[in-house]
Amino acid sequence: MHAPSSSRLTPSRVLAAARAYPFSTLLTIGLLYVALWLSWHIVDWAFIAATWQAEDRAGCNPDGACWAFILNRLPQFTFGFYPEAERWRACIVLLAPPALLLLAMAPDFKGRRWVIAGGFIAYPLASLALLSGGWLGLTHVPSDQWGGLLLTMIVGIGAFVLSFPLAILLALARLSKLPALRWLTIGFIDFWRGMPLVAVLFMSVIMLPLFLPPGYEISRLGLALTGLTLYSSAYLAEVIRGGLQSVGRGQTEAALALSFGFWRTQTYIVMPQALRAVLPGIVNSVIALFKDTTYVMIVGLFDLLNIVTAALSDARWLGLATEGYVFVGVIYWLLCFALSHVSSRLEAQQSRVIRQDRVLTGSTQ
Amino acid sequence: MKKHLISALIAASLAAAPALAAEGERVRAIKARGELVCGTSTGTAIGLSTLDETGKWSGLEVDYCRALAAALLGDAAKVKFVPLEFKNAFAALQSGSVDILARGASWTFTRDTEMKFAFIGPYMYDGQSFMVKKSRNVSKIADLGGASICVSAGTTSELNLSDYFRVNNLDFTPIVANSREQNLANLEADRCDAYTNERGGLAASRLGFADPDAYVIFDEIISKEPLSATVKQDDPVFHDIAAWTYYALVNAEELGITSANVTELANSSPNPEVQRLLGKTGDFGTKLGLANDWAVKAIATGGNYGEIFERNLGSGSRVKLSRGLNNLWTKGGLIYAPPVR
Numbered sequence: 001m002h003a004p005s006s007s008r009l010t011p012s013r014v015l016a017a018a019r020a021y022p023f024s025t026l027l028t029i030g031l032l033y034v035a036l037w038l039s040w041h042i043v044d045w046a047f048i049a050a051t052w053q054a055e056d057r058a059g060c061n062p063d064g065a066c067w068a069f070i071l072n073r074l075p076q077f078t079f080g081f082y083p084e085a086e087r088w089r090a091c092i093v094l095l096a097p098p099a100l101l102l103l104a105m106a107p108d109f110k111g112r113r114w115v116i117a118g119g120f121i122a123y124p125l126a127s128l129a130l131l132s133g134g135w136l137g138l139t140h141v142p143s144d145q146w147g148g149l150l151l152t153m154i155v156g157i158g159a160f161v162l163s164f165p166l167a168i169l170l171a172l173a174r175l176s177k178l179p180a181l182r183w184l185t186i187g188f189i190d191f192w193r194g195m196p197l198v199a200v201l202f203m204s205v206i207m208l209p210l211f212l213p214p215g216y217e218i219s220r221l222g223l224a225l226t227g228l229t230l231y232s233s234a235y236l237a238e239v240i241r242g243g244l245q246s247v248g249r250g251q252t253e254a255a256l257a258l259s260f261g262f263w264r265t266q267t268y269i270v271m272p273q274a275l276r277a278v279l280p281g282i283v284n285s286v287i288a289l290f291k292d293t294t295y296v297m298i299v300g301l302f303d304l305l306n307i308v309t310a311a312l313s314d315a316r317w318l319g320l321a322t323e324g325y326v327f328v329g330v331i332y333w334l335l336c337f338a339l340s341h342v343s344s345r346l347e348a349q350q351s352r353v354i355r356q357d358r359v360l361t362g363s364t365q
Numbered sequence: 366m367k368k369h370l371i372s373a374l375i376a377a378s379l380a381a382a383p384a385l386a387a388e389g390e391r392v393r394a395i396k397a398r399g400e401l402v403c404g405t406s407t408g409t410a411i412g413l414s415t416l417d418e419t420g421k422w423s424g425l426e427v428d429y430c431r432a433l434a435a436a437l438l439g440d441a442a443k444v445k446f447v448p449l450e451f452k453n454a455f456a457a458l459q460s461g462s463v464d465i466l467a468r469g470a471s472w473t474f475t476r477d478t479e480m481k482f483a484f485i486g487p488y489m490y491d492g493q494s495f496m497v498k499k500s501r502n503v504s505k506i507a508d509l510g511g512a513s514i515c516v517s518a519g520t521t522s523e524l525n526l527s528d529y530f531r532v533n534n535l536d537f538t539p540i541v542a543n544s545r546e547q548n549l550a551n552l553e554a555d556r557c558d559a560y561t562n563e564r565g566g567l568a569a570s571r572l573g574f575a576d577p578d579a580y581v582i583f584d585e586i587i588s589k590e591p592l593s594a595t596v597k598q599d600d601p602v603f604h605d606i607a608a609w610t611y612y613a614l615v616n617a618e619e620l621g622i623t624s625a626n627v628t629e630l631a632n633s634s635p636n637p638e639v640q641r642l643l644g645k646t647g648d649f650g651t652k653l654g655l656a657n658d659w660a661v662k663a664i665a666t667g668g669n670y671g672e673i674f675e676r677n678l679g680s681g682s683r684v685k686l687s688r689g690l691n692n693l694w695t696k697g698g699l700i701y702a703p704p705v706r
Contacts, residue, residue: 062575073418081420144445147420202453206460297407300447310408310448312546313415315683319573321546 046326056316069317070327076311077327080147080302082131086139090150093127097157098338105345124161127154143221147302149331155221155303156290159228163289166229167236172266174241185237192234197295200227205299224296232289239281243274276350283343287336304328391600392437392654395464400443403430404463407448409545411569412678412686413469413489413592414446422446425677426467428667429488429594429611433465435662436610436655452519455480458597465607466595469563471521476595483604485594485611488670490690490699491563492586493525496571499581501558506533506585512558513538515548525588526561545570552580563590569684606653613660615702616642617669619693624668631661642705649705670700 018025049064052071060066070077079090100119104112131154134140146154173185192200204223212218247270255265275282297306308324311317395401405414405426414424427446434444449457449468455476458466470476471491472484495514497503506529516523518541530537540557542548549570552560560567564582571577594611596604617623620639622630631643640646644657651657667673671693678686692698 076416076418076420145420202456205462206453206456209460209462297448297450298453300449302408302448306407306448307416309544309546310416311418313409313411314417315411315415315569315572318411318570318683319549319575321550321573 057318057320065323065326066317066320067323069311069320069323072317073308073311077148077304077307079150080307081145082141082147082150083139083145086133086141089130089133089138089141090146093131094150094153096123096127097153101338101342105342120161120164124158128158143219144301146221148307149304151221151296151301152290152293152304155224155228155293155296158225159232159293160286160289162225162229163233163236166233167240168271170233170237171240171244174237175244189234189237192231193238195231197228197231197292198298200231201295201298220299220301221296224299224301227299228289228292228296232285232292235288236282236285239278239285240274242281243276243278244270246277247273279343279347279350283339287339290336290339291332304331389600389602389654391464391597391603392606395437395603399438400445401430401434401437402445402447402462402464403427403433404449404454404457404466404468405430405446406468407450410469410566411572412565412682412684414467423677425488425673426469426594428673428677429614430465430467432614432663432666433607433610435666436613436659437606439656439662441662441666451517455482455595458482458595461597464596464603469566469592470595471590472593473521481598482595483598485596485604485608486702487591487593487699488611489565489592491565491590491592493522493561493588493590494564494567494586495559495561495583496552496567496580497559497583498552498555499579504581504583506583506587507535509537509559510535511537513540513556515540515542515551515557515560517541517545517548517562518543521588521590522561522563529587549573563592565678565684565686568686569678572683602654606655609653609705610659610663611670612702612705613642613663614670614673615693615700616705617660617664618671618700619695619702622664622669623672624665627661627664631658638705 044064046065049061050067051060051064052067054060054066054068057066057069060068075084075087078094079087082090097119100115100123103109104115104119106112109115129135130138131146131150132141132143170185170189173181174189176182176185201224204227205220208218208223251269251273252265255269256262260269294303294305296303302310305328308328312321312324405422405424408414408416408422410424410426412424413426414422416422430444430446431441435441447457447463449463449466451468454466454468454470457463459480467488472487476482477484495506495509497509503509514526514537516526516539523539523541526537526539540551542551545562545566548560548562551557553574562570564586567582571580571582574580594607596607598604616638617627620636620642622639622643627643630639631645634640634643634645637646641649642660644650644659644661648657650659653659656662668676671688674688674691675681678684679688688696688698690699692700694701
C-alpha cells in the first residue's frame with residue numbers, strides 16, 4: 001500500500017484512507033468528538049451561560065461561570081489594599097513593563113539600549129519609590145497594603161532584576177582561579193539551592209525577629225524580596241555558568257593577549273555570547289521565579305493567588321473556587337506566555353544576527 | 366574540644382537572643398508601637414476572619430482583636446492584622462512577630478504546656494464532625510467504617526480522626542489536602558466519602574456548594590475544639606488584659622450592655638455590676654494598667670459577645686449558625702465570665 005502522492009484532499013481519497021486505516025480513523029473521529037464536546041462545554045460554561053453582573057452568588061446562573069464575582073473584586077485582585085485615591089501610581093507601575101517591552105521590541109528603534117538599561121536599573125527603584133511615596137507630597141503607603149497582581153509583579157520583577165547582576169558575579173566567581181573565592185561561591189550557591197524556598201521565607205519571617213533587638217522591624221516585603229533574590233540568584237548563577245563555559249577558552253586567551261583585561265574581556269567578549277547561549281535557560285528561571293512569588297503568603301503578604309483564595313471565603317460569594325482559580329490561571333498563563341514569546345523573538349533576532357555575521361565573514365575571506 | 370565548641374556556640378546564641386520578656390514588657394512594646402499586631406487566618410475562616418472587597422477584615426476573631434486594641438490603646442483602629450497560614454501561626458507567635466493569635470486554634474494540653482502558650486478562654490466551643498452527601502444514606506459515624514475521609518493537613522482534626530477511628534475499631538483512608546477548597550472539591554467529586562472538620566466550619570463551607578441541601582452534617586461530635594485566642598506565656602500582664610477584654614464582652618452580654626447603649630449605661634446605670642465594669646465605680650481599668658473606661662471602649666467597638674457572634678456567625682450572617690454551646694451559661698450554653706469585683 002502506497003501513501004497517496006498528492007496531498008490534495010478529495011472525498012474519494014479520504015474514504016480510501018479511512019478504509020485502509022480503520023483504527024486510526026476511529027481514533028480520529030473519537031478524539032474529534034471529545035474535543036468538540038469539551039470545547040462546547042467550556043464555551044457554554046465560560047461565556048454563554050455565564051453571569052457578568054450580580055450582587056452575590058444567588059444572583060448568578062448556577063449552570064454557568066459567575067464572573068460577576070471576579071469583576072466585583074477586580075480592583076482588589078489587581079491592587080490589593082492600595083488606597084483607591086492613590087491607585088494611579090499602581091497603574092503606572094503595572095503598565096510600565098509591557099510599555100517598555102513593546103518599545104524595546106519595536107524594529108529599528110534606536111534607543112533600545114537605553115530602554116533596556118532603564119527598565120533594568122531604574123524601573124524597580126522608581127516603582128518602589130513611587131508605590132511607597134512619602135516624597136514630593138505623595139502620601140506614604142506602607143508595603144503591607146500592596147497586594148494582588150501589583151505585588152506579584154513587584155516581587156517577580158524586583159527579585160529578577162536584583163538577582164541577575166548577583167548571579168553574573170556568582171557565576172564569574174565560581175569559575176575564578178582564586179580558590180577561596182571559588183569555594184565561598186560554591187558554598188553560597190549550594191546553600192541556597194539546597195534550601196526549599198518555603199524554608200527560606202519561613203526562617204526570614206520567624207527566625208529573624210528572634211535575633212533582632214525588640215521593636216526593630218524589617219518590612220515583610222523587604223524580607224520576601226531578599227529571600228527570593230538570594231534563592232533565585234543561586235539558580236540563575238548556574239544557568240549563566242553554563243553559558244560562560246560554552247564560550248571557547250581561546251577567545252578569552254586572545255582577548256587577554258590583546259591586553260583587554262579581565263572585566264573588559266568579560267563585558268565585551270565572553271558575557272554577550274554566554275548570555276545569548278543560555279537565554280532559554282534564563283527565561284525558564286524567570287518563569288519559575290515568577291510562579292514562586294505566591295510563596296510570599298508565608299511572610300503575610302497577599303499576592304494574586306492568595307488574595308483570590310481569601311475572596312473565596314466571602315460569605316456572599318462562597319463556592320466559586322473554579323472561577324477564582326481559572327481567573328488566576330489565565331492571568332499567570334498570559335504573563336508567562338508573554339515572557340516566553342519575548343524570549344523566542346529575541347532568539348530569532350539573534351540567530352539572524354549570527355547568520356549575517358557568518359555571511360559577512362564568509363564574503364571577506 | 367568539640368564539646369567546648371558546641372557549648373560556646375550555645376552560649377553565644379543565648380547571648381544573642383533577646384532576654385526573656387519581663388512582666389508587662391509586651392504591653393509596653395504594644396503601647397510604644399501604638400499598634401496591636403493580631404495574627405489571623407489568611408482570610409479563609411468564614412465568620413471568623415475574612416476580607417471584604419474593600420480589604421476590610423471582618424469576623425468574630427477580628428472583632429475580638431479590635432475590641433482588645435480599643436481597650437489597650439483606646440482606639441479600635443490601632444490594630445494590624447497579619448494573615449498566617451495555620452502551619453506557621455504558632456511559630457509566628459513564638460517568635461513574637463505577632464502579639465496575639467486569634468486564628469481558630471484549639472486549646473490543647475501540648476500547646477498550653479510544652480509550647481508555652483497561654484490561652485485566653487474559648488470564644489467558640491466547637492467540635493469535630495463529618496459532612497457527607499445525603500445520597501449516601503449514612504447518618505452516623507459507625508456507618509463510615511472503611512470510608513475514605515477528607516481532612517486538612519497538620520490540624521488537630523487529622524489527629525482526632527485517627528484517634529477516634531482506632532479506638533472504635535473502624536478502618537478509614539485519609540485523603541489529606543491543604544485547603545478547605547481542595548477538601549470540598551474532593552468531597553463534591555466523590556474522591557472521598559466524608560469531609561471532617563469543626564461543625565462551625567462545616568456549616569459555613571456547606572453554603573459554598575451549588576446545592577447545600579444535598580449534604581448532611583452529623584450530629585455526633587468526636588472531639589472538643591475550644592477555639593481560643595492565644596498569647597505567649599511570658600507576659601502575665603498582657604494575658605490579663607487580653608482575657609479580661611474577652612470577659613468584659615461576655616459580661617456585657619449578660620448584663621444587657623450593647624454597643625448602642627454602652628455610653629448611656631456608663632453614665633446612668635444604677636446596677637453596681639455595670640458600674641464596676643464600665644468604670645463608673647472602682648478603678649478596675651487602672652488595675653490592668655489601662656484607662657478606666659477600657660471596657661466601654663471595647664464594647665462600643667463591635668458590641669458584646671452575643672452581638673459579635675450573631676453578626677458574624679449567627680442570625681445576622683449568612684452562616685446562620687445557632688448558638689448552641691456558645692450561648693450564655695444562663696441560657697444553656699457554656700459562655701461564662703468571672704465577675705468584675
